[in-house]
Amino acid sequence: MSASHEEHGRAASPFKQPKAVWAVAFACVISFMGIGLVDPILPALAESLHASPSQVSLLFSSYLIVTAVAMLVVGWVSSRLGAKRTLVIGLAVIVVFAAAAGATDSINGIVGFRAGWGLGNALFIATSLAVIVASASGGFGGAIILYETALGLGIAVGPLLGGELGAISWRGPFFGVAVLMAIALAATLAFVPDSPKPARPTSPVAPLKALRHRGLLTMGIMALLYNWGFFTMLGYAPYPMKLSAHELGLVFTGWGLLVALFSVLFAPRLQARFGTAPVLYANLFCLGVVMAVIAAGVATPTVVIVAVIVSGAFIGINNTLTTQAVMLVSPVERPVASSAYGFLRFIGGGLAPYVAGKLADATDLGVPFYVGAGAFLLAIPVLASGHGLVSAAEQHTGEGETVTPGLVPVGPAPAGGEPPLIVAVGAGGNAAEIVDAAARLAQDADSPLEVVHVQLTAVVEEQAVETETEESARAAVTAHLDRLAARGVPATGQVLTGVGDRAAAGRVLARHAAEVGARTVAVGRAVRGSVTQFGEGSLTTALTHAAACTVVLIDPDSTHRPLTAAALAELRGSGA
Structure with a gap:
């Protein structure tokens, strides 16, 4: 509700x-x-x-x-x-x-x-x-x-x-x-x-040392095989199409549009619905089929043209989800993980056109595409060998060697007793106002307050970047707790770290609320457009769907009004 x-x-x-x-x-x-x-x-x-x-x-x-x-x-x-x-x-x-x-x-x-x-x-x-x-x-x-x-x-x-x-x-x-x-x-x-x-300067050997970790090495080898097939297609598909430069430009523009749309808008939605590994299994299989179609129809330009354009959808999904999976399972800093992963994936892309050329010269133009299809399919069991690591990271169980996203306490430990009212905020300029509004709600409901600061790693294609440092996230929580303490409002704090879309953070927050028995979770009103929320996912929507408790949406610009008896009963868990 x-x-x-x-x-x-x-x-x-x-x-x-x-x-x-x-x-x-x-x-x-x-x-x-x-x-x-x-x-x-x-x-x-x-x-x-x-x-x-x-x-x-x-x-x-x-x-x-x-x-x-x-x-x-x-x-x-x-x-x-x-x-x-x-x-x-x-x-x-x-x-x-x-x-x-x-x-x-x-x-x-x-x-x-x-x-x-x-x-x-x-x-x-x-x-x-x-x-x-x-x-x-x-x-x-x-x-x-x-x-x-x-x-x-x-x-x-x-x-x-x-x-x-x-x-x-x-x-x-x-x-x-x-x-x-x-x-x-x-x-x-x-x-x-x-x-x-x-x-702290980065060591030049840190990316190579990072590949000693099983999760990062597994995802890197999978990316190498994926890029082998991908760049075989990019390097050799233009020849059997038998088109002019202008016509080839139009074909690959259609392909590029699908790459961009499925990477930004659809990959996060599929991930949220089915999970990272299952989507990648299906996606790699589909890419293998598409490459096999190109190989079998290499003498028919129309078949090659249509197959290349269609492949853009699967390539867009793969680019986004592979990078997110790498960041989920990597037990090292984001830049180091990106460098190690980039090394392996680009090596695969670089070797593929050279080998494909040798194969085409020795046999015929269809053989490199069959080999590319095989590379896509071989990536599936490689990914499956690390399935447990990816699943554990997504579920935040902390199994194996992964350093997974989760909740890190900041400040005093909860006193126990009454279930808390949880307020989730990010690094936005109105975070303090949202926390203060939630504190008033907690006082009205006679509930302790828990402040959860959401710290996200943004993932776009092969790039991942921390939106704020761990130190700044902890400092933000400490500032909220100090401000509340000065007003006589007892509160505890957590930092929720996450990779990728906001919807995943919403589901983690819902699980945490259930674990601590929270009756209410308060979040700020989103200021992003509907198209952006469709692609990135909405923390509020995912939280509302997954939470077993009340979700309160706070507009910090609105004037605080006393709650009605019915609303108070709902917040206290004695009514609906």
Whole structure:
């Protein structure tokens, strides 16, 4: 049941951000264009430079292998230079090597310059989300939405722009990226403030050491196999389609739209409904089927076109849920886990086009796709070997070696006795007002108060970033408890850590309320739009569905009114 103290208001716009956020978001769009941008020109490159498809495929291999190796050291670099300097260096490297790739006249030259491009890309992607979150105004939620929007635009528009520029010349996409990234570089230098260096530098060998942990290694190997199939498709699917650069751009734009939509909007919903591992099992199986269809129909362009576009839905789901699973089972810091995971997944993507080229040259074009299908299917038993770790992490049981999300007490321990009224807040500017309103409700109901601060790790595609440090989350709870104590209101505190969507945090909160026998859980009114809540999930909705107690929705801007006798009876658990 639900008692609601709510006044409807407009959702805060995620697009009201400082210039620094817009500068990095623009660079994100161009960065996400990087891979899809070259797909429409692969056949044209082969024809113009008199190269075989296997030679052209090395554009992917050099780019991704260098990105993979660089992922091992970007955390170390960023911890010493700071996020902004790392970002700027990454952008500058991309500008130089993209322009050089467009200016060369040999396939070997392009392959070499794409390797340099991969180094710049690793430096950029490792810091871009963190810089956007740190520079955002009004909390991290709007910054995450903006990052997701940039991701979607980049994935969808990249092939379209590549097709249009590639129709003029195969050099067009390379020069286009160089120009656009130069603009982003200038904007970053002008608008993004210097960021402080981390208090504790990251060790350059930390990502490799992290792979000793079974959960992270298992998820990394699964990602390697997944990316093997994924980049086999990206590197070789354009050839049997037999389309012009412009037409290929349209095909991969349709593919990119599905990747973006299913990654941002549908993956969290499926995860909430069925769980991470079951969705990944089904998704990998579907990808295997799609790749087998491409292999069997490689002589029929229409079959390949339709299958590639459809694969975008499954790829979008996989990208999001795999990263969330990695963060759930990893017993190391988020940046270290991201680097270790990125190393393995990009290695798989880099090796696949090279091996596929050798197979195609020795046999026929269908064989690499069958091997890719096998890689997708092989990823299923690899994931199954770590099923218990993922399930335990999702259920917050703390089994095995995982450091799972859960509740961490802050301040004095509960005195026992009466069931508490729980109030859940985040890092938003109105958290104090929500806690104070909940304290009044607790006093009216003669219940002790428990403050739960929700600390989330945001996950977007392959990136994960802490929205606040553990120290700041604990400090926020302590500030609430001190303020309440000064007013004579006894209270206890907890920090709830979570990975991914808010709905998962809502379910954890509901389980905690049941364990402590809470009669009421109070939360603030959401300020996010309905589309955002559909994609990310709503903590309030998940809490209301899962909780066995009353859920009170507090609007901190409304004037506190004394509760009626019926409402008091409901809060005290003696009536409904």
